[in-house]
Amino acid sequence: MSEILKQLQEVVILGEPDQARELAVQALEAGVAPLIAIEEALNPGMEIVGDKYESGEYFIPDLVMAAEAMKGAMAVFEPALIARQEQRQVLGTIVIGTVEGDIHEIGKSLVATMLTAAGFQVHDLGVDVPANEFVKQVQETGANVVGMSALLTTTMRNQEVVIEALKEAGLREQIKVIIGGAPTGPEWAQTIGADAYAENANEAVSVVKQLVGGAG
Amino acid sequence: MTMRPHLQFLTHETIERVVAEGYDLLSDPGVRVHSERALHLLAEHGAEVDFEARVVHIPADLARQAVETVPSSFHLYDTDGRPTVHYGSDDVHFDPGSAAIEILDHSAKHSRLPITADFVRFVKLADGLDALDGVATSLVCADVPQEVADLYRLYLILLYTRKPVVTGAFAVETWGVMRDLLVTVAGSEEALAEKPTAIFDACPSPPLSWSEITCENLMDCAQYQVPAELVSMPLTGATGPATLLGAVVQHTAENLSGVAIHQLVNPGAPIVWGGSPAAFDMRTGTTPMGAIETIMIDCAYAEVGKYLGMPTHAYMGMSDSKVVDGQCGFESGIGAVLGALSGINMISGPGMLDFESCFSLEKLVIDAEIVGMAKRLVAGMAERETPLALEIIRQVGHAGNFLSTRHTRRWFREELFIPSPVVDRDFRHQWEDKGCLDVTERAHQRVEEIIAAYEPSPLPDEVTRELEAITLRAAQAAGMDRLPERR
Numbered sequence: 001m002s003e004i005l006k007q008l009q010e011v012v013i014l015g016e017p018d019q020a021r022e023l024a025v026q027a028l029e030a031g032v033a034p035l036i037a038i039e040e041a042l043n044p045g046m047e048i049v050g051d052k053y054e055s056g057e058y059f060i061p062d063l064v065m066a067a068e069a070m071k072g073a074m075a076v077f078e079p080a081l082i083a084r085q086e087q088r089q090v091l092g093t094i095v096i097g098t099v100e101g102d103i104h105e106i107g108k109s110l111v112a113t114m115l116t117a118a119g120f121q122v123h124d125l126g127v128d129v130p131a132n133e134f135v136k137q138v139q140e141t142g143a144n145v146v147g148m149s150a151l152l153t154t155t156m157r158n159q160e161v162v163i164e165a166l167k168e169a170g171l172r173e174q175i176k177v178i179i180g181g182a183p184t185g186p187e188w189a190q191t192i193g194a195d196a197y198a199e200n201a202n203e204a205v206s207v208v209k210q211l212v213g214g215a216g
Numbered sequence: 217m218t219m220r221p222h223l224q225f226l227t228h229e230t231i232e233r234v235v236a237e238g239y240d241l242l243s244d245p246g247v248r249v250h251s252e253r254a255l256h257l258l259a260e261h262g263a264e265v266d267f268e269a270r271v272v273h274i275p276a277d278l279a280r281q282a283v284e285t286v287p288s289s290f291h292l293y294d295t296d297g298r299p300t301v302h303y304g305s306d307d308v309h310f311d312p313g314s315a316a317i318e319i320l321d322h323s324a325k326h327s328r329l330p331i332t333a334d335f336v337r338f339v340k341l342a343d344g345l346d347a348l349d350g351v352a353t354s355l356v357c358a359d360v361p362q363e364v365a366d367l368y369r370l371y372l373i374l375l376y377t378r379k380p381v382v383t384g385a386f387a388v389e390t391w392g393v394m395r396d397l398l399v400t401v402a403g404s405e406e407a408l409a410e411k412p413t414a415i416f417d418a419c420p421s422p423p424l425s426w427s428e429i430t431c432e433n434l435m436d437c438a439q440y441q442v443p444a445e446l447v448s449m450p451l452t453g454a455t456g457p458a459t460l461l462g463a464v465v466q467h468t469a470e471n472l473s474g475v476a477i478h479q480l481v482n483p484g485a486p487i488v489w490g491g492s493p494a495a496f497d498m499r500t501g502t503t504p505m506g507a508i509e510t511i512m513i514d515c516a517y518a519e520v521g522k523y524l525g526m527p528t529h530a531y532m533g534m535s536d537s538k539v540v541d542g543q544c545g546f547e548s549g550i551g552a553v554l555g556a557l558s559g560i561n562m563i564s565g566p567g568m569l570d571f572e573s574c575f576s577l578e579k580l581v582i583d584a585e586i587v588g589m590a591k592r593l594v595a596g597m598a599e600r601e602t603p604l605a606l607e608i609i610r611q612v613g614h615a616g617n618f619l620s621t622r623h624t625r626r627w628f629r630e631e632l633f634i635p636s637p638v639v640d641r642d643f644r645h646q647w648e649d650k651g652c653l654d655v656t657e658r659a660h661q662r663v664e665e666i667i668a669a670y671e672p673s674p675l676p677d678e679v680t681r682e683l684e685a686i687t688l689r690a691a692q693a694a695g696m697d698r699l700p701e702r703r
Contacts, residue, residue, distance in 0.1 A: 015625065059634075061625040068620050105616040113620075200643045 004030055005041040008073060012045040013052075015065025017072035024076035034077040038088050042070055046117050060110070067113040090121040092212040095137045096147035097125030099162060102155035104181070107201070111147060111180065114201040115208060120145075131158070131165035138171055145208055150181040159184070160192035176211040180204060218598040220306060223557035225516045231523045234461065238468030238520075239276040246273040247424045247473040251431035254477050261480055279472050282479035288525045290443065290486040292350065292380035293411040295401050295675070301349050301380055303443070303488055303527035306559030308594055309349035310552070310587045311382045312342055313534055313568030315369070316575035317356050322660040325539060327574045329358035332700040335372050337667055341577055343377040344666035347584040347591070352382040352564055354575050361694035362386075364687070367393045370414070371687040372702070374401050375680065378673055382445075382564055384417035388432040391416070393690050395440060400682045401675060409441035415488065415562075419447040420470040422455035426477070434474060438481035445488035445529045445562075446474040451503055452513070454496040460513055467491055467517045475526075488561070489521030490529030492572070503571050505534040506547025514551075515558040522559070530555055533565030533583060534572060540579045540656045544569065548579070549586050556590035578659040581666070585635050592633035600627060638662050
């Protein structure tokens with residue numbers, strides 16, 4: 001691995017988004033192929049970050065900042081990939097958001113971060129996301145997973161509304177749906193016809209891996 | 217700027233009354249002292265001594281002068297020469313309780329007599345628990361003769377850890393052997409005096425008496441500049457007054473008599489204001505160390521010690537439960553937290569059950585978490601930034617995600633005490649996946665992990681050989697041919 005890629009990996013592990021972006025630019029200028037940079041520097045870097053978290057050395061903020069650094073570099077590499085008509089290998093593409101009427105952010109963002117770190121392409125739609133927005137984003141990104149968060153008993157019903165909308169758009173068969181949030185649970189997932197429920201961000205990663213493994 | 221949270225039971229006026237009555241008791245009724253050496257020393261310095269009754273009437277001025285010469289602070293060093301425990305100001309440290317005559321195995325209901333292998337496991341564990349600033353001679357090994365049980369514990373500690381030691385001698389003669397062990401590791405008498413690695417308990421007998429052993433130990437400590445801690449232990453309504461403040465008065469008088477004897481031997485020698493009082497249980501006749509009144513007396517006598525300008529010590533953070541259970545957790549937690557809030561310099565207690573008589577390695581590991589939290593508590597709330605938070609809150613705005621800010625990453629490690637997995641903070645599913653372990657079971661896992669990960673930092677061979685020779689000589693004199701196997 002070239003010196004510049006080593007540095008890039010290092011700043012991803014350290015969680016330095018600005019430096020990651022800067023080094024990604026330098027890598028492209030130095031003629032490094034974006035796919036090589038992603039596969040040799042970013043992905044293994046995130047694996048190291050995951051190991052550090054598992055071993056107790058890293059904590060959630062370290063993980064989040066590493067994912068931010070990865071995103072910083074990807075913001076540079078993605079346009080380069082498109083320009084070269086190349087595609088990177090991802091475990092899956094996920095559209096994620098907190099459902100309409102609900103503005104709880106942090107749990108959903110954490111899941112998005114963990115999934116990004118695990119090697120998924122994540123489209124985070126934010127909070128208070130209407131059902132038709134989920135549908136539109138699935139169509140535009142070709143996502144194979146939809147993740148929905150709801151933290152209120154009054155808004156958890158909107159998870160069902162999204163599933164209905166996906167059915168109406170004819171998308172339900174081709175995608176997997178995972179839900180989460182304090183008032184929800186595996187029974188609720190079953191009731192509304194979701195494919196899975198996860199209690200927390202770590203579990204979400206393993207559940208989504210199973211879902212796309214099964215789909216693939 | 218950080219305000220240190222502080223607990224205060226007594227007003228300034230109350231402390232002054234306690235101390236005044238303490239001084240008064242030294243002359244009337246005086247103190248019974250079963251040491252000829254101490255009685256003569258006190259008589260030489262103007263105390264009225266009834267040699268037949270062995271009662272000395274110590275003039276208040278003599279005791280006041282002794283208090284004047286006590287150093288307000290000193291350090292205990294590890295055997296690498298690093299100052300690791302600061303006796304003084306409101307600094308708080310913890311070490312395991314001592315000296316248990318029984319040990320409780322994991323998941324056992326019945327305790328048993330500890331042997332050498334248990335003690336070695338204990339030292340390895342205490343060495344690996346960062347929350348503990350010092351170790352203690354916490355178990356009395358049943359596989360060596362009584363006559364050497366005290367020094368044998370110190371011998372094992374010196375072999376397996378570099379941390380400073382809270383200890384004590386069970387006889388007049390063995391104190392000298394224990395000192396020899398410490399001198400061997402330190403290199404010379406002067407080196408030990410300059411950087412002491414151990415502190416010895418000296419316990420007056422309530423009410424207002426000194427046995428020959430503890431009094432001689434106290435004077436030996438002074439003479440050789442080895443730190444001593446006074447452990448007065450009135451029992452409310454039994455060997456001391458039933459009123460809590462009355463117990464504090466008696467504690468004050470007993471400790472003051474110790475300070476007088478100690479400082480007459482060697483003015484300026486290091487000595488600590490400690491204790492192990494208890495609120496006598498009026499139903500069972502036991503001496504509960506986890507009783508809230510026991511804890512209150514501890515905190516109050518520490519205030520008296522601080523008023524007198526002395527370093528402080530207490531036996532707190534203990535439980536009277538027979539097994540590692542809920543009672544164990546709440547009694548130890550309350551004691552450790554209140555002791556820390558009182559700014560007591562050394563708090564001995566972690567690991568101890570059953571009225572200071574039974575030790576549990578699992579409890580020690582749980583208590584280490586309590587200690588971590590207690591230390592975090594007294595570190596208080598720091599004003600990390602100016603302005604306190606305007607910038608970061610404005611920066612995040614309504615997006616609501618502080619997790620992905622540098623600010624979070626900059627501060628969370630300093631702001632949070634991060635517990636070991638002994639403290640369960642898993643999601644329920646994770647907890648279930650790990651086998652639904654309760655705190656004692658998690659503690660047991662950690663005990664075995666830490667002992668397995670123990671890394672020896674051995675002393676030079678000639679030092680180890682000398683320690684063994686000293687201990688073996690003492691054991692042989694007590695009728696034991698060879699020392700027990702250590703595994």
